Amino acid sequence: MLKKLILSLCFILALSACKEENKTQAQAKPVIKIGANLHLTGQLAHTGAGAKNALQMAFEKWQKKDTKYRYELIFEDDMMKTQQAAVNTQKLINIDGVRAVLSLFGIVDRVIDDIANQNKVISVSCSYGKSEVPEYGVNTGAQNEEIYGAVVRQLKKENVKTVVLEGSQSAVSFAILDYFAAHLPQDGIKVLANEKHNLDVRDFRTSIQKTEVLKPDYYLIFGVEPMNSIFTKQYREITGKNNLASLGNFPEIADSLWPNLEGLWSASLIGGTSEFSQQYETRFHDRVHGCSANLYDALNMLMMAFENAPVKEGKDIPENIDVVQYMRHIGTYNGAFGMIEMGINGIGHPSVDIVKLQNGKWVKIGE
Amino acid sequence: MEYLINLGILFCIYAMLALSLNMVVGLSGLVSLAHAAFYGIGAYAVAILMTMHGFGFWSSMLAGVVLNGITAFAVGKILSKFKGDYYAIVSAGLSVIVFSVLLNFKSLTKGPLGIYGIGKPSVAGFHFSSSLSFLALAFVFVVLFYALFVLIDKSSFGRALKGLREDEVLTVSLGYKTTKYKSLIFTLSAMMAGVAGSFFASYIAFIDPTSFQLAEGIFFFTMITVGGLSSAFGSVVGAALLLILPEALRFLGLPYETAAQLQQLIYGALLVMMMAFRPQGLFGKFKV
Amino acid sequence: MLLVLLINILIVGAGYGLIAIAFAVMSSVSPFFNLTLGSIIAFGAYGTYGLTEYAHLPMAVAIVISIAFCACAAALLERFVYTPLRTRGASSMVLLVASLGLYTIFEASIHLAFGPQYQILGGALGQNMNLGIFSMPKVQFITIVADFIVFGLVNLLLFHTFFGKMVRALNDSAKLANITGLNNNKIILIVSMLSGLILGLSGVLTGFDTGLEPTMGFNLLFKGMIGAIIGGSGSLYGPFLGAFFLAAAENVGVMLWASEWRDLVAFVIFIIFLIFRPQGIFQRKEK
Structure with a gap:
């Protein structure tokens, strides 16, 4: 019975694959x-x-x-x-x-x-x-230039001089955070650390405590969810501080987590009228x-x-x-x-x- | 047709991997989760050497194979100290370590951004740029690996491996140097996995570390378990089946809202059913 | 700084510990890499989430029902899937693949039922409590306490009661145990319920601390398994301490290098330790 099932699956596949590109009929x-x-x-x-x-x-x-x-x-x-x-x-x-x-x-x-x-x-x-x-x-x-432009304007408004970047080991995180790491010094903001976490990490406590020793003015995060939510939650639990911003996706996070984000700002890549x-x-x-x-x-x-x-x-x-x-x-x-x-x-x-x-x-x- | 040819190429790559893993797990009884690492090293060797240093496909592949051989030989020595669960965990450790290196050694591998623009092989002026020719080349290697497997299976080397799989103590007492045999088969298998990786890199032309994680190793296991342990034919059938199944599920015409999840569900159900109906795999000759 | 590091290890290690103990307990009657144990962790978390969000039950009731469900699920899976397969001569790899199939089904089902969005269990347990020099969310403190209590109770059960003797007899040789009159099936049932219960508890606590998503089971289980195996089998100290060892190795990597090298450092540490203690780090050598 199993062999019949497998054979029929192969048959379906072969049939469909033999279809030629659809010619427009009359x-x-x-x-x-x-x-x-x-x-x-x-x-x-x-x-x-x-x-x-x-x-x-x-x-x-x-x-x-x-x-x-x-x-x-x-x-x-x-x-x-x-x-x-x-x-x-x-x-x-x-x-x-x-x-x-x-x-x-x-x-x-x-x-x-x-x-x-x-x-x-x-x-x-x-x-x-x-x-x-x-x-x-x-x-x-969204492109790096627009994200960077918006964020740097806000950082300057808040008189931020030193920053720690936090992200995930994903292509998008790297592309954006490395751009920031390269350009922030040119705008007079020093990057103290550029931490990249593996996608399955759910515990950032040691990492947070390690970077806190450097006393950064601000944390900028752009990771793959749920990194952003959990990192922010643990950051606020440990330090009780508010100087953390997201480079793109806070608004995407589920409502149940918003209490943790109250008072924080984020670049919004999501848009949507x-x-x-x-x-x-x-x-x-x-x-x-x-x-x-x-x-x-x-x-x-x-x-x-x-x-x-x-x-x-x-x-x-x-x-x-x-x-x-x-x-x-x-x-x-x-x-x-x-x-x-x-x-x-x-x-x-x-x-x-x-x-x-x-x-x-x-x-x-x-x- | 192009779609089938592309599936065929992936089949060849997975068949090479299944054959290589089955030598270690099926013939020799070593539950290794390290093959994703060797697969990855083979792929990155080709990617790095071809795109950044102008090497050709064959010399890059050879470099990858040699690197795998050395790594496997060294790691094999450490692995031989462990049995059962510990062997699995330490071999899994190799996968994790290699993945970590591929992901984080950005100056070498470009990390998560990956390497793109990997070229195709050439032989005596003929460039394997069409997918059909690439398929033919890959298939040649599948046949080679299949023959190698059968050769080893029927040789005295193979008998010694099966002996140490069934009862290592007895085999040692009969005078066989089992550690040497384990090391040899593990190294050989790693080199074969590297060849598969090289073909993968060239085929897809754009690789990143996420294709070489531990989960991939579990997929290789599934192929040989479903197809049948210790059987060359089983390896190949397992690879084909696990490649075709998800593809066939696409054509079921499930509602778009839930199609992806339903396909996963059906795939999972089929796996369970296959194990329930034929626990030794379709063509398996051995139980671990 | 060191104190803070130790507390982190305590918190994380306790979380892994629960899973490690549950895995070890289950392995004593059904030894293989059982991926559905990860699904059961997810059931605990999602059961609580579903019962509070959609059925509007009070939190405590939802938790109890979820954990009970997990215990039953673990027992049912063992009774109707894995034990029959094993009796028919299935190898560990076949069981692994079967569990992979089931895990895929469960993950897809959770996705269909609850959607893929990352969620967190709300409520008082997520709030901080002050313990003098530092503060931590209540749920983390509860996790640490739970880990110690579970360890204590299970250790008592497995090594200081007659029931425990029966379980260990079964572990040594199922056939022999059967011949000497033990009711294998009943023992397996109780042990798998116990394991499911602990996993459900772990799921609930994780749900409050680091949230839930359909893919949560696999990674958590993997950590627990590593902790258990590295710690060594044979006594419950293995998984219990092994979990803390895992947490320590991970944090050492983050502390001395960077978060990206965490897994590599952890595994290198394990391998080095295992070379010197291949029976498991916290086990005595076999007599």
Whole structure:
């Protein structure tokens, strides 16, 4: 019985793999498929879930409109692993025949970018601190310059002279914190330590006590959740102090943990206009996560590009390269995130605000 | 087709790993959790030497294999002092240590940012840039490793290994130097895992340390346990099955909200069922 | 500074200790790398979370029900999955893979039921208490006390009661124990319930201190297992002290180098110690 089950699984797989790329049949509208390769399981599953929900929400809005083409959205789970991301992208491109792949961050987005680019398929990511994309790529994640700019303004306001950086051993943490470590001295702020914790660490006590000896003015953290929550909690338990700020993701943390964050400020990479946040929260009973609003806007920009990009003679849908170029020339995009400044090199610059938790609400401070 | 070819390449890599691990665990009864480390060293050797020092694929792979050999030989000496659970923990320790080095020795490995742009191998002017040619090359190595496994299995060396697996005291009393045999098979197996790692790095062109953690080692174990211990065919079948299963689950058309978790659930259930129905693995010849 | 370090080791080591003791207890009747023990830790945490958040039960009631559930879950898994597999001749690796399959099912189920977001159990236990020179959250103090009490009680049970003798007899040789009239199944049932109970307690305490997420089980179990194995089997001092040793080795790494080298330093320390004491660091050599 088991052998039959296994054989039938192999059979299903073989059948599906033998499907050729979908040729548009004699239908009223050509079909354009879009793939989304997200972290749906693993440590960052909540971010993946947020992105998935936001994409679905955006997609459903488009389905109600009268569009030139018919669209399909296909989700895959990259499990935050490079080989899974690679296999997923191959499947999306070669079996489903997608014209674009949406992805998140880590290393996986670069693997996806590569494979998509080789196949002349559009690759749109929400990756923090990624400053270049290949020919067919677009990035909508927050950039180091904006994060740094916002944070340093706030630090100067509070007259901070020495800082300890805390992060996780992940690509995004490194990209952002190393940028800070390189630039803070140029702005007259000394970096006393740059601690990187392994992803499974839940006890930061010794590390905190070690860095406290250096008497820093401020702690800046950007780690993979739950590092941020637990570190902050333990920091406040041990020192009772308030001089800790996040470089990006406090607002993403669950409500039950907000009492620990009262009075602290954070750069907000999450964005999200109140209208978008409300729609999202009402429908999914959950807070907006990092990259939710960015990918919501990314899908909107992508579909807008498909609808509006020039179609060459004799073709029925625009070439992918023209769609990418359209996206890159959008300029300032005001959407669910707020404001994203699209660059013609494919790198978007979402605006970054500083927010502070006051009486259970995240309030924008500083300008 | 391209999708199947890519799956095929991953199959070859995992088959090489399964064959190498089964030599140590199945034939010799040594419960080693260290293979993720050797896999990683092989991959990073190719990545670092090819992208940062302009070496070719084969010389980089050779360097990785040699490095693995030396490491395995040294570690093997320490490991031979331990039995059972302790062997497992110390070998797991090697995986943790190597992972830590790959993650933190940023000047060498670029840490979590990973190394990208790893090239493909060439032989006598022919460049294996198409995925089909790469698959063929990888498959050649699978066949080589398979043959090696069968050769050892049927040789007197293999008999000695199986002897020390079943009853080490007896085997020693018969005059066999079991520590030498254990060291030899462990070293050989580590070098094979390094070859698999080199192919992986070249195939995916962009590696980072997270592919080489302890959890990966547990996955290798699952492959050979499901496929069957001490069996070359079992190793290969185990690799194929555990690669195909998650892929097949994609096509079930589960609702997008919960698809990923349901796929995990079904995968877990299938693992349990397989163990319940055939505890010795599909083609296993031996129980640890 | 040293005092502060010692307190950290005490807190963390106590947390690991509970899991190490539970693992050792379970291993005495069912020895293998049982990944579902990690799931049971998660059940303790999520059970409490679910009962307070969604069923709106008072905290104390929720905790008791969760821990009871964990005890039952551990017993049921052992009775209906692992013991039957073992009787049919399954090897330790097969049991490991079966437990991996179950662990995956449980983790996915928790994810489906509660979502992937990191949560923490709220309430008075999370608040600080003052102990003179320093303060720590109540839950950490409770964890330390619980670890010592559990160690004391389990040690008493396993080594100073008739029941304990039966368990150790079973551990030595199940067949022989059966022949001499021991009811193996009953013993296994009680021991696995005990182990599940301790794991559930650990889950609840972790839920208050460092929170919960669907993936929490594996790493916590791994720490406990390492503590237990390095400490050595044969007496309960092994896991109990081994857990503190693990905490000490980790903190030494952070203290002298940096947090990134924590795991490497810890494992190098273990390996060095084990080379000199391959029977386990806190065990006497076998006679």
